[in-house]
Amino acid sequence: MNTQTAPYGAFLLRVSLGVMFVAHGLILKYFTFTLGGTAQFFESIGYPGFLAYVVFAAETLGGLALIVGFQTRLVSFALVPILIGATLVHVPNGWVFTSAGGGWEYPVFLVVAAIVQGLLIRVLIPRIGERNAVIIAALSMAISSVFYVVAGPDQGWLIFLDIPVGSL
Numbered sequence: 001m002n003t004q005t006a007p008y009g010a011f012l013l014r015v016s017l018g019v020m021f022v023a024h025g026l027i028l029k030y031f032t033f034t035l036g037g038t039a040q041f042f043e044s045i046g047y048p049g050f051l052a053y054v055v056f057a058a059e060t061l062g063g064l065a066l067i068v069g070f071q072t073r074l075v076s077f078a079l080v081p082i083l084i085g086a087t088l089v090h091v092p093n094g095w096v097f098t099s100a101g102g103g104w105e106y107p108v109f110l111v112v113a114a115i116v117q118g119l120l121i122r123v124l125i126p127r128i129g130e131r132n133a134v135i136i137a138a139l140s141m142a143i144s145s146v147f148y149v150v151a152g153p154d155q156g157w158l159i160f161l162d163i164p165v166g167s168l
Contacts, residue, residue, distance in 0.1 A: 010120050014066050021063030029056045045089055055082055076118035083111045
């Protein structure tokens, strides 16, 4: 393992997971589908509706915690059950995530990525510095937000995640 570049890889994994969780919690569940709509969807697939609010809070707050590097191990492992729940929803749709309703390949990948992030040793980024790490995280969020703004609330994040809107 290259110990000089490993901290950068760990940082990119942490921030990208954080951005993904914020996108799924805040943008997808809150702004796109609304919490009430998400609760109805949860009920339609057999989950209690109140879990939509729990998942929204966990994804959004967990994503923010990952972006800023707060309790990274704990947060990563705490989000795994949510990702497993998402995987179970997509299993009947087949493997490929572009199939109708989305397959299970992407949620399983996220389970593995969260576990890997949780298993990583505590990594500080002395070469980047804390101030620059926060700037990079903010830029990542800003760039990701462009997809939402440019494409609009109907498609923004869905296009970014390569999910055909018409299949939902």
